[in-house]
Amino acid sequence: MSSLATPFSVRKTSWRQPSVLPGFGLTFGFSLVWLTLIVLIPLATIFLKSAGMGWHGFVEVGFSHRAIAAYRLSFGTAAAAALINAVFGLLVAWVLVRYRFPGKRFVSALVDLPFALPTAVAGIALTALYAPRGWIGQYLEPLGVTVAFTPLGIIIALVFIGLPFVVRSVEPVLADLGRDVEEAAATLGANRIQTFSQVIFPAIAPALVTGFALAFARGVGEYGSVIFISGNMPGKTEIAPLLIVTQLEQYAYDGATAIATVMMVFSFVILFGLNAWQAAQRRRLGA
Amino acid sequence: MHISGKTTRRLFLASAVAVVTLLSACSGGGEKSAKSVEITNVSYDPTRELYQAVNPLFAAAWKAKTGQDITFKMSHGGSGKQSRAILDGLEADVATLALAYDIDAIAARGKLLPEDWQKALPDNSAPYTSTIVFLVRKGNPKGIKDWGDLVKPGVAVITPNPKTSGGARWNFLAAWAYGRKAGGSDAAAEAYVKRVFAQVPVLDSGARGSTTTFVERGIGDVLLTWENEAFLAEKELGKGKFEIVVPSISVLAEPPVAVIAANAKKHGTEAVAKAYLEFLYTPQAQAEIARNFYRPRDPDVAARFKDQFPTINLVTIDKDFGGWASAQKTYFDDGGVFDRIYSQK
Amino acid sequence: MSRTASTTEGRTSQALLIAAAMIFLAFFLLLPLVAVFTEAFKQGIGAFGQAVMHPDAWAAIRLTLLIAAISVPLNVVFGVAASWAITKFHFPGRHLLITFIDLPFSVSPVVSGLIFVLLFGAHGLLGPWLAEHDIKIIFAVPGIVLATVFITFPFVARELIPLMQEQGKDDEEAAISLGANGWQTFWHVTLPNIRWGLLYGVLLCNARAMGEFGAVSVVSGHIRGETNTMPLHVEILYNEYDFVGAFAVASLLAALALVTLIAKSILEWRFDLHHGGAVH
Numbered sequence: 001m002s003s004l005a006t007p008f009s010v011r012k013t014s015w016r017q018p019s020v021l022p023g024f025g026l027t028f029g030f031s032l033v034w035l036t037l038i039v040l041i042p043l044a045t046i047f048l049k050s051a052g053m054g055w056h057g058f059v060e061v062g063f064s065h066r067a068i069a070a071y072r073l074s075f076g077t078a079a080a081a082a083l084i085n086a087v088f089g090l091l092v093a094w095v096l097v098r099y100r101f102p103g104k105r106f107v108s109a110l111v112d113l114p115f116a117l118p119t120a121v122a123g124i125a126l127t128a129l130y131a132p133r134g135w136i137g138q139y140l141e142p143l144g145v146t147v148a149f150t151p152l153g154i155i156i157a158l159v160f161i162g163l164p165f166v167v168r169s170v171e172p173v174l175a176d177l178g179r180d181v182e183e184a185a186a187t188l189g190a191n192r193i194q195t196f197s198q199v200i201f202p203a204i205a206p207a208l209v210t211g212f213a214l215a216f217a218r219g220v221g222e223y224g225s226v227i228f229i230s231g232n233m234p235g236k237t238e239i240a241p242l243l244i245v246t247q248l249e250q251y252a253y254d255g256a257t258a259i260a261t262v263m264m265v266f267s268f269v270i271l272f273g274l275n276a277w278q279a280a281q282r283r284r285l286g287a
Numbered sequence: 288m289h290i291s292g293k294t295t296r297r298l299f300l301a302s303a304v305a306v307v308t309l310l311s312a313c314s315g316g317g318e319k320s321a322k323s324v325e326i327t328n329v330s331y332d333p334t335r336e337l338y339q340a341v342n343p344l345f346a347a348a349w350k351a352k353t354g355q356d357i358t359f360k361m362s363h364g365g366s367g368k369q370s371r372a373i374l375d376g377l378e379a380d381v382a383t384l385a386l387a388y389d390i391d392a393i394a395a396r397g398k399l400l401p402e403d404w405q406k407a408l409p410d411n412s413a414p415y416t417s418t419i420v421f422l423v424r425k426g427n428p429k430g431i432k433d434w435g436d437l438v439k440p441g442v443a444v445i446t447p448n449p450k451t452s453g454g455a456r457w458n459f460l461a462a463w464a465y466g467r468k469a470g471g472s473d474a475a476a477e478a479y480v481k482r483v484f485a486q487v488p489v490l491d492s493g494a495r496g497s498t499t500t501f502v503e504r505g506i507g508d509v510l511l512t513w514e515n516e517a518f519l520a521e522k523e524l525g526k527g528k529f530e531i532v533v534p535s536i537s538v539l540a541e542p543p544v545a546v547i548a549a550n551a552k553k554h555g556t557e558a559v560a561k562a563y564l565e566f567l568y569t570p571q572a573q574a575e576i577a578r579n580f581y582r583p584r585d586p587d588v589a590a591r592f593k594d595q596f597p598t599i600n601l602v603t604i605d606k607d608f609g610g611w612a613s614a615q616k617t618y619f620d621d622g623g624v625f626d627r628i629y630s631q632k
Numbered sequence: 633m634s635r636t637a638s639t640t641e642g643r644t645s646q647a648l649l650i651a652a653a654m655i656f657l658a659f660f661l662l663l664p665l666v667a668v669f670t671e672a673f674k675q676g677i678g679a680f681g682q683a684v685m686h687p688d689a690w691a692a693i694r695l696t697l698l699i700a701a702i703s704v705p706l707n708v709v710f711g712v713a714a715s716w717a718i719t720k721f722h723f724p725g726r727h728l729l730i731t732f733i734d735l736p737f738s739v740s741p742v743v744s745g746l747i748f749v750l751l752f753g754a755h756g757l758l759g760p761w762l763a764e765h766d767i768k769i770i771f772a773v774p775g776i777v778l779a780t781v782f783i784t785f786p787f788v789a790r791e792l793i794p795l796m797q798e799q800g801k802d803d804e805e806a807a808i809s810l811g812a813n814g815w816q817t818f819w820h821v822t823l824p825n826i827r828w829g830l831l832y833g834v835l836l837c838n839a840r841a842m843g844e845f846g847a848v849s850v851v852s853g854h855i856r857g858e859t860n861t862m863p864l865h866v867e868i869l870y871n872e873y874d875f876v877g878a879f880a881v882a883s884l885l886a887a888l889a890l891v892t893l894i895a896k897s898i899l900e901w902r903f904d905l906h907h908g909g910a911v912h
Contacts (some may be wrong), residue, residue: 016723020805022814024721028710031714031729038781039735042747045757049750050666061621065630074750088656099646105901107654109893110661116839116889118863119643119741119846120881124870128671132506149489160660161677168836170797172829191643207794212792214737221740224846228496229491232448234629241740245492246450249367250620251374251392253750260743267738272731282797317905327855362854375753376763377771377853397754468721495871502876524873 002212019123027258046264050257062258067233067243074240075266077151078219081158082166086212089166090204097174098165102204114160118225126157154239157225162215169211171202208276217267295390312499316567323356324559329379331366331453331542332495332607333516337415337579338383344575345566349559357559365493367451373399380551380560383451383544387411387604388611399549401545411543414567415581418599419461421532422501422510422517429508433535434465437509438482445486445507447497449625456619458511461538463618468536481628502529513540514596518580538573539601639890642730668886671879683869683877684884690855692865692881698773700841701862703780707837711788716818718789719796722805730793736785745850746783748775776861779847784837791833792826799825828900835896839889 130137130147185195223241230237247256346357366385374397405412447455466479491497501510551557573585577592608614618624752769807817843862852859869878
């Protein structure tokens with residue numbers, strides 16, 4: 001502790017709440033510059049390019065019947081998959097954090113597999129499993145459940161892609177959660193279910209929502225794994241990213257960017273809404 | 288004059304940087320006199336085996352003639368995607384793609400080669416041809432003999448998506464040619480093609496994806512595919528599990544080749560790139576082409592392999608569909624016939 | 633380490649929860665993994681070895697490791713800086729900033745490749761200038777790095793933000809008021825607290841960087857032995873009907889990820905043991 005920093009010096013910047021911690025200028029500035037260079041400027045080219053086609057052309061491509069059907073499919077399947085992941089991801093995170101059982105380390109490592117496996121390989125492997133003659137598909141077919149080449153297949157691929165987002169968002173927060181509140185709740189006579197729903201769940205809800213939002217956002221844009229299992233039938237199992245590719249095949253770069261813009265704005269609004277909700281939630285809890 | 292150690296080191300560093308920069312600048316420029324030369328061939332998916340076989344032959348021939356060693360850099364992918372990559376700056380010396388439309392795009396949009404590139408080499412710049420045939424399962428359980436059988440109830444047809452696959456566009460046009468001949472009009476052809484696509488359970492994004500769906504996943508009763516792909520599937524993928532059925536009418540597919548003039552000039556590879564493509568027309572290369580199940584152009588070689596390639600009544604893009612530019616616009620662009628087929632279910 | 637009965641579940645409910653989680657994971661993760669390895673070893677270890685030892689496969693492995701070695705550190709520095717700014721300070725637009733950081737997750741991989749083509753391609757915004765100066769970005773290593781950095785951009789920050797938010801800033805404030813400077817506070821107070829979260833972030837970022845397919849596929853040019861990363865090589869082999877080769881390289885990617893993650897949990901476990909012993 002050699003330096004004698006003046007801990008309570010008054011900050012010049014008035015637009016943020018004063019803090020005793022240093023490094024705001026450095027970290028904020030660096031984050032902003034890096035974000036601008038890597039994400040914002042490149043993404044701006046999408047808007048620029050699609051702006052070049054004029055409003056009329058933009059609406060014609062970006063909001064055609066076909067495109068709307070594709071958005072509905074992409075956003076619908078992504079939401080369904082993210083919901084499944086929120087439930088089971090929480091369960092997996094819970095089991096991994098709280099319980100001891102043989103093979104736990106392997107299971108914990110397995111959860112990240114979807115990040116590591118190239119999406120195309122995931123698509124191929126899942127199709128091999130769920131196709132009508134696949135390992136699992138052959139048992140589902142007689143029950144009247146067709147997975148591959150239907151929206152159900154897309155959901156399965158997106159569950160695979162999105163699972164680690166939920167588990168990895170919830171896990172650290174769950175692990176960090178102090179035991180004292182739970183003990184206090186128990187002392188006050190709460191049973192486990194009450195403790196979970198009144199004490200634990202509110203604490204991990206923001207992380208769960210983050211996981212849901214990320215899994216959802218990732219699912220909306222997923223291409224590599226989905227095209228193998230979806231069947232790509234126009235109007236039925238044609239996902240929005242596939243439409244972008246078909247636009248490119250016609251050398252219609254601006255058409256491709258129009259669809260990309262619509263998808264991005266949607267995703268952005270949803271993500272922003274969830275982030276804002278999360279913040280409000282946290283404020284309500286007084287953290 | 289006294290120069291400190293630090294300054295010497297700096298000078299040395301600076302000159303080293305300068306030398307490296309110069310060297311790298313040179314390597315981009317004149318390679319004519321060099322002992323070795325590099326050619327980038329940007330091609331589409333099914334030609335991998337073909338160029339793997341042809342490249343060493345040309346390398347040997349070129350070495351004998353000029354003493355230069357050739358390194359080939361091969362890039363394979365969907366034809367349209369490869370065309371866009373060249374347009375966007377992938378420095379191909381030669382392009383060997385699936386349809387003339389994709390090289391036309393490079394000429395028209397990128398101005399990287401003359402618009403009349405197809406006249407640069409014999410036979411529309413297509414040293415090999417192919418056509419669309421059917422692949423069915425052993426014993427042909429559904430009795431598929433011709434296009435008409437595809438629309439029989441209970442027959443599942445596998446083809447890739449014409450929106451994303453060059454091969455699928457050939458499939459579509461071949462089916463159209465049959466529909467037009469059988470029904471006598473374009474309206475009849477559209478009705479027929481629509482019925483065919485109603486029997487398609489899955490549209491993969493590329494030709495090889497469709498082959499895998501049919502061969503590995505066991506989905507569908509008939510696969511519409513390139514003749515060379517059908518042979519490959521029959522002879523190598525699933526020996527004895529499949530049969531090729533040759534329909535009464537099909538389409539003449541001419542996968543074209545071209546020197547991307549602007550890039551070759553920049554790399555100083557014009558002579559070798561031109562010689563490479565011309566080599567494809569020699570009897571030696573043509574035999575290799577036939578062995579890889581493409582139809583050779585050379586009449587002598589064709590005669591030697593005539594048992595392998597049955598005669599089919601073939602329509603052509605230029606005569607029967609008014610060229611690729613028009614065919615693409617009418618059938619496959621947004622709002623074209625293919626979209627119409629799927630929108631009025 | 634033992635929990636009192638009031639803060640844990642009964643044996644039966646524990647077993648039930650574990651079973652439910654395992655069944656779910658078996659169907660969605662384990663089976664696909666088993667499928668990949670089954671295909672890879674379908675024709676014995678010899679065919680597997682041949683595919684993995686092929687010079688083109690080696691070139692792909694080297695390139696993939698290089699790309700990860702460049703892009704992961706970049707995103708670690710960014711992730712730590714961004715989480716510090718966002719969680720230790722209150723300023724307007726924080727949620728907007730978080731959302732911007734999330735954005736690359738929601739951009740389709742197809743589009744993430746496309747944006748760099750639109751920027752640096754021959755007909756892109758900067759294309760003509762780059763061509764004049766003979767600088768190659770797309771269809772070369774820099775383009776692949778850029779696309780990878782973009783794709784993995786949020787991973788570290790996303791891992792740290794919820795964790796640091798949960799932890800609050802009391803520890804840091806205490807350190808500062810005791811006279812520590814910013815760096816000391818970060819090294820001795822913050823870093824130990826976020827250690828595991830950061831490690832997670834790095835591992836995930838690394839796994840994703842090595843596994844990315846869609847975006848890289850657009851900017852790579854697919855030149856064999858030169859600009860093919862492992863996932864692209866998998867696709868090429870698959871399209872050559874070399875299924876064993878394709879799955880062999882894919883299983884290598886999966887194994888790489890599994891090994892690093894198992895190593896991480898062993899590290900974590902040993903640390904806990906050591907730490908726990910020292911406290912009591």
